[in-house]
Amino acid sequence: DTAVSQTPKYLVTQMGNDKSIKCEQNLGHDTMYWYKQDSKKFLKIMFSYNNKELIINETVPNRFSPKSPDKAHLNLHINSLELGDSAVYFCASSRQPGQGQPQHFGDGTRLSIL
């Protein structure tokens, strides 16, 4: 009965490769998000999607391309991986923002670039 699930949990790969992270939520939410947590544990928004439409793209390099096939899924594809992409990536979901709707987070995907 996991609410927000991400796969894989760990991803170790070499510089220059292309990789994808999948995210699914079973909460019936309309809005989904990707956050990046760096080595100092700072969390920063990358993308927000509402009903499969991109709402926020927070100055993320073009190598990162989110795709939302339906409201329950928001996948993140990363091309030409660089050392600086090493981080933990969190997916989250919420009801329509407004009235302080909280975001529900997955357990994260730890990406390590060799």
Place this chain on the structure above:
Amino acid sequence: AQSVTQPDIHITVSEGASLELRCNYSYGATPYLFWYVQSPGQGLQLLLKYFSGDTLVQGIKGFEAEFKRSQSSFNLRKPSVHWSDAAEYFCAVGANSGYALNFGKGTSLLVTP
């Protein structure tokens, strides 16, 4: 832009002692404020939230927080800390019409016997 500041990077408390984690926000209107907890290797779990009404909000695991507009603060408190409370705590403010959370840099809580 909406932002939060958590002045304490690390805090150490003894088990059974009281706890207060500080959070200051910067926002023109009434903010949406949240506290999340992250245990090692885990995702973020919502402890509590504030967006209107009673300025003292109760959350899960015995936590509470008080919104003080005059001080631009939303401090998290717990009367008696348990060893299992050791974790990273993040304060966050709703931003971009709610389509993002701006997080503070987190406070790492260590609980000693």
